Amino acid sequence: MSEAKPPSHLRCETCEYLELHDNNEGNCHRYPPVFIENSHWKFPHVSIHHWCGEHVPVSVD
């Protein structure tokens, strides 16, 4: 069974909450950081190609 193609309009690369670290990935700041055991507080690490239903389009001010 093939995986469904992500909806392009909901990708992290066009989301207000993405803090980009390089050309392909960054952290999602939609919610507060979470504690990772044996580590520290972190925002979720995402690829620009990921997506989710909380997407907010980047505003053009």
Ligand code: SF4
């Ligand atoms: S995970 Fe969702 S809310 Fe976070 S940057 Fe990606 S699309 Fe935006």
